[in-house]
Amino acid sequence: MAQATATRKPARRRINHSTVIMGLYLLFMILPIYWLVNMSLKSNSEILSTFSLWPEDLTFRNYRVILTDASWYMGYVNSLIYVLMNTVISITVALPAAYAFSRYTFMGDKHLFFWLLSNRMAPPAVFALPFFQLYSSIGLFDTHIAVALAHCLFNVPLAVWILEGFMRGVPKEIDETAYIDGYGFWRFFLRIFMPLIASGIGVAAFFAFMFSWVELLLSRTLTTVSAKPIAATMTRTVSASGLDWGVLAAAGVLTIVPGALVIYFVRNYIAKGFALGRV
Amino acid sequence: MDKTVNQKAWFLVLPVLVLVAFSAVIPLMTVVNYSVQDTFGDNVFFWAGLDWFREMLESERMWSALGRQAVFSFIILMIEVPLGVIVALQMPKKGFWASFALVVMALPLLIPWNVVGTIWQIFGRVDIGLLGYVLHSLGIDYNYTQGFFAAWITVIVMDVWHWTSLVALLAYAGLQSIPDAYYQAAKIDQASRWAVFRYIELPKMQGVLMIAILLRFMDSFMIYTEPFVVTGGGPGNSTTFLSIDLVKMALGQFDLGPAAAFSLMYFLVILLISWVFYTVMTNLDKRDGV
Structure with missing residues (x-):
């Protein structure tokens, strides 16, 4: 029993630090794409005037332009x-x-x-x-x-x-x-x-x-x-x-x-x- | 596996041969043709011998493009290969998170290359891009259209973003093939994490890593679209890599002779280095008895 906990502890610590590395890497992968999606849902005036992490004035105009x-x-x-x-x-x-x-x-x-x-x-x-x-x-x-x-x-x-x-x-x-x-x-x-x-x-x-x-x-x-x-x-x-x-x-x-x-x-x-x- | 000698196998290869001959040999002969001729227009050509090759070999323009290209390929290999291996080692082995990580990581690989360029062009802009805006508000002077270092760093980070996952996925595939028994044996021997990596994981990944290095080398050496969209080869000529220079010469200025000579030498350099990688790779394959 004692031995089991002793081996489990370092294992858990390793999982944590791989989670951090993976998390950072996936964040790095996602961020530029997220920014593109974010921009595609804004109007041009909002893109150029305000800097925001999500669209404050959600619009699908850009997609409508393309799909029509x-x-x-x-x-x-x-x-x-x-x-x-x-x-x-x-x-x-x-x-x-x-x-x-x-x-x-x-x-x-x-x-x-x-x-x-x-x-x-x-x-x-x-x-x-x-x-x-x-x-x-x-x-x-x-x-x-x-x-x-x-x-x-x-x-x-x-x-x-x-x-x-x-x-x-x-x-x-x-x-x-x-x-x-x-x-x-x-x-x-x-x-x-x-x-x-x-x-x-x-x-x-x-x-x-x-x-x-x-x-x-x-x-x-x-x-x-x-x-x-x-x-x-x-x-x-x-x-x-x-x-x-x-x-x-x-x-x-x-x-x-x-x-x-x-x-x-x-x-x-x-x-x-x-x-x-x-x- | 023992293979039988069978000359009729040529018939099976024939379709590929015809197709590739059509799409590679004929165009390549055009290039060879141009490289030894000169013209004053009107479609009148005359023999120029090896003049264009001599001219290109003496031109500073090609050597500096080649230099930039070599530095670029070297840097991205030095970053992407170790980073890819590290990421592969941290990947969850199974379950929802493994699938999730795989999908997210593969995503940049399937984005058209000019869209990759556009994404980073937007992302790095000081006025509307997340990265540029954050760096700017931290007081860092970052402008990839004007600064030499900013341009290089942007192009390199973009390539790392775009392609590290390829190395990681290859390395991950290599790791998946290691039987559990190896790890158990290492545990019994109380091997350190480093020893496990050095003597179990690395040798097992060797084959796929060679594929990764070969692919990354070839593709980085031919890179065109992404830096072209982001920096247009600038500021000045600082991110004008070989392909960008070549397209400028062939399709922009229509200097067919020099461009053709340039093309052939460019192709030969890639071929030579890839041949070395390929030979090493097949020898590794043989040694492992695959």
């Missing part, structure tokens, strides 16, 4: 369209490739794998101008598919890398048994193998969604009107209409929402997912 104006809300639609296209394309082409890398040795496989990864290391700034010329010359400029394809530059290598990590964890005996049982490759792959790495596919899709959603340089360079992403809409309106702080903040808050929803759904896989299946 097509040139604003179409930005969200455009972003979501190319992000989803990119996620589907990336995962579809990455699945068989990741399987090949995780199961077979073939000529030049290691070099190929690093070359793929090297595209993840390519600065988008290097590709901005060539992409602009390439997609203009084939008539895809200012379309959703152009942005989706451009984002494949970094999302496909990443998807291959993540999926390969998850597939390595599936024992090879499963493949062999399935082949002996008379499964063809594609039937085995779709019916047996893909359900086994479902969480890996989810994680890869999460990452593809994330990096396509947050990217601005390429998506802005490749679009003008009909596929303009929300992030680019924000920068333009800000410079043109003489800084409407409230609407800017509201637009920012609305760009956080899709990400927050996605995180909520995958929260149980986040930790493993961030390790790219290598734990």
Whole structure:
């Protein structure tokens, strides 16, 4: 009994100090976002005249401006369209490739794998101008598919890398048994193998969604009107209409929402997912 | 795991190969093309050899941008990696608070990069931002559009805010994989907290930490949007990192030749350093017998 209390005491003290550290860190994460939300609920005159920690004159005008104006809300639609296209394309082409890398040795496989990864290391700034010329010359400029394809530059290598990590964890005996049982490759792959790495596919899709959603340089360079992403809409309106702080903040808050929803759904896989299946 | 030799596996890789060749090789060839040619306009180009490379290697502009970039990447790695590990060690292991912490921490990662810039631009403003206002009322002379240190500190704190969670989540994933038996053994041996960290937790986190460092290095070396929104590369050139300088050169001034030469050297630097990290990483993987 005495021993039990003796060990429990330091344990409790440690919990306290980790709570403090975690609390401070989470506060640091939350504060800038809180400030944005706070500003989005104020009127412009209140933002500029008084300094307050919460809106004294609560208004939803800023959100109404965005949600009733097509040139604003179409930005969200455009972003979501190319992000989803990119996620589907990336995962579809990455699945068989990741399987090949995780199961077979073939000529030049290691070099190929690093070359793929090297595209993840390519600065988008290097590709901005060539992409602009390439997609203009084939008539895809200012379309959703152009942005989706451009984002494949970094999302496909990443998807291959993540999926390969998850597939390595599936024992090879499963493949062999399935082949002996008379499964063809594609039937085995779709019916047996893909359900086994479902969480890996989810994680890869999460990452593809994330990096396509947050990217601005390429998506802005490749679009003008009909596929303009929300992030680019924000920068333009800000410079043109003489800084409407409230609407800017509201637009920012609305760009956080899709990400927050996605995180909520995958929260149980986040930790493993961030390790790219290598734990 | 033993892998079978199978040359037909190339067919499985083919779609990726075609797609990446389309979106990487063709544009990269354009860049190579520009880097060895010069033009007087009208789409007439002539061979310039390695002149642009020579010019860029001698230009002070590129070296100073590279210097700033190196300092920036070094500082943020030095802050984010230890901080991320510390946070990961303090994370609740399960239950409501673990989920809550995970969601809050992952939040900055999914905010579009220019919105991250906007958030900090607002947050740091002396008149309407919480941070700027508080610092100002404490009597600290803080103005990120004019002060050199204020600009750097803002950009660094912003990056720490934005990306430390990535390191923390990776490290957390590594910690989750340690079996309880290890900790019990350490307790029996009466190992100190430090010893537990040094001999159990750190080795187990090694693999994921390498991924974290690799990702953070690559992404910080290509950083563009966030500092561009906050400081626009200023005051003066003090936060003009490589990508900002490159975009200015290529899309702003349309100096295609120098920009292309710059691009290639920039890419090579990243490639070289990442290759070193990658080699170390795969060797670690092998040693652990994964």
